[in-house]
Amino acid sequence: SSRIARGLVKSSRAWNLLLDLEESLGTIQTTKDAYNRALEVKVATPSHILNFANFLTESKYFEESFTAYERGVDLFPFPNPSAKLLWKEYLQAFEKRYAGTKIHRMRELYDRCLSTCPPADASQFFLSYGTFEEHHGLTKRALSVYERMCTTLPIDEKYTSYQLYIAKTVRYIGILATRPVYERAIAALTDTPASNMCCEFAKMEASLHEIDRARVAFTYGAQLADPRVNPSYWGKWHEFEVSHGNEETFREMLRVKRGVQAAFSTVNYNAAEMGAGVPKEKNLTEGRRWI
Numbered sequence: 064s065s066r067i068a069r070g071l072v073k074s075s076r077a078w079n080l081l082l083d084l085e086e087s088l089g090t091i092q093t094t095k096d097a098y099n100r101a102l103e104v105k106v107a108t109p110s111h112i113l114n115f116a117n118f119l120t121e122s123k124y125f126e127e128s129f130t131a132y133e134r135g136v137d138l139f140p141f142p143n144p145s146a147k148l149l150w151k152e153y154l155q156a157f158e159k160r161y162a163g164t165k166i167h168r169m170r171e172l173y174d175r176c177l178s179t180c181p182p183a184d185a186s187q188f189f190l191s192y193g194t195f196e197e198h199h200g201l202t203k204r205a206l207s208v209y210e211r212m213c214t215t216l217p218i219d220e221k222y223t224s225y226q227l228y229i230a231k232t233v234r235y236i237g238i239l240a241t242r243p244v245y246e247r248a249i250a251a252l253t254d255t256p257a258s259n260m261c262c263e264f265a266k267m268e269a270s271l272h273e274i275d276r277a278r279v280a281f282t283y284g285a286q287l288a289d290p291r292v293n294p295s296y297w298g299k300w301h302e303f304e305v306s307h308g309n310e311e312t313f314r315e316m317l318r319v320k321r322g323v324q325a326a327f328s329t330v331n332y333n334a335a336e337m338g339a340g341v342p343k344e345k346n347l348t349e350g351r352r353w354i
Contacts, residue, residue, distance in 0.1 A: 078106050082114070091122050102134050109135065109145035113152060125160050132156070141179045150176045154191065163199030170200075182217050186224075189215070193231070202235045210244075213251070221248075222256040229263075238267065249284075258287040262299050274307045285319050289327040 078101055085094040098115040101107040107115075112135035119128035132153035139145045154172060161169070173192040180188060189212035196205035209228040216224050225248035232241050245264040249257045261284025268277035281300045288296035297320060304313045 075106065075108070078111070082111065086114075086118060091124075094118060095124075095127075098131070102131075102138070105138065107135075107138065109139055109149060112138070112149065116152070116156065120156065120160075129153070129157060141184070142181055147180075147184050150180070151187070154188070158195065163195075166200055169195060177215075182215050186212070186216055186220060206231060206235065213248070218253065221252055222260070225252070225260065226263075238271065241267065245280075254287040255293060258284045258293060258296050260284075261287070262296060265299075265303065269303065269307065277303065277307070278312065281316075282319060285323050286326075288323070290320055290324045291327070 082094075082097055082101065085097045089097070098107070098111065098118075101111055102115075112131060116128045116131040116135070119125070119131060132149065135149045136146060136153065139149060141147075154169075154176065157165075157172060158169060163169075173188065173195070176188055177185060177192070189208060193205050193208040193212070196202075196208055206228070209224070209231055213221060213224045213228050225244070229241050229244050229248070232244055245260060245267070248260050249264070252260060261280050265277040265280035265284070268274075268280060281303060284296065285300070290297050300316055304316050308316075
C-alpha cells in the first residue's frame, strides 16, 4: 500500500484530476494548497505552473502569481526548453500588471533572465527589454540593450541585430552617431554580411554628401566581396562611381576589383591544393582591421 501511495503522489494523471477538480469545485485556498503541494513534491509541470499563475492573477493575487512564476523558473531553469515560455509569460504578466511603474524591478527580471538564457533563445527577450526601456525607461538604456543584443546573439542573427541597433541610433541620437556602430558591426560579421554592411555604411555617408568617406567604406568592403560570388557588391560600387566619381576613381575601383579577384582565386587554389575544398567564408580577412 505504501508503494501505491508513493505512485499516486507522483502520478501526473492523478494530479491533473485533482487540480482540475479544485479549480472547478474547490475554494481559492484549497486550489492554492493543491498547486503548492504539487510544486513541493516536484510533480508540477510547466503547464501546471502557468495555470497556477493565471488562476492567481484572475483571483487578484498578483504577487502570489509572480511567486508561482519564480518557483517555475527555478524548477525549470535554462537550458530546459520550458524555461523560455515560463520567462516570457512571467515578464509579460509583470509588465502588464505594473505598466512601467516598477522599472527597477522589471530590469532586474530581464537581467536575470538574460544572464542564463542561451544566446540562441535570447533575441525575443532583448527585443522586449529594449522596447520596455523605450516606452518606460531611458533612451540610453534602450540603446545599451540593443548593443548587448548584437554582441550576444549567434553569428547568424548579428546582421539583423546590428541593422536594428543602427536604426534605433538614428532615431534617438542621430545619423552621425551610427559611424562607430557600423564599424563595430563590420568587425563582428563574417565576410558576406560585413560587405553588405559596408554598402549600407557607404550609402549613409553618401546621403550626407561625404563622398570620400563613402568611397573608403566601399574600398574596405571590397576585400570581403569575391566578384564571382558577390557581384551585387561591385554593382553598387559601380553605380556609386557613376553618380559621384570620375574617370580616375572608376579606374581605381576596377584595379581594386582585379586585385580582390586574384586574392580570392589564390586562397581558393591553395585550399584546393591542400585538399580542404572551398575555404570558410571568414578566412581571407581573418583579423582584419577597419582603416
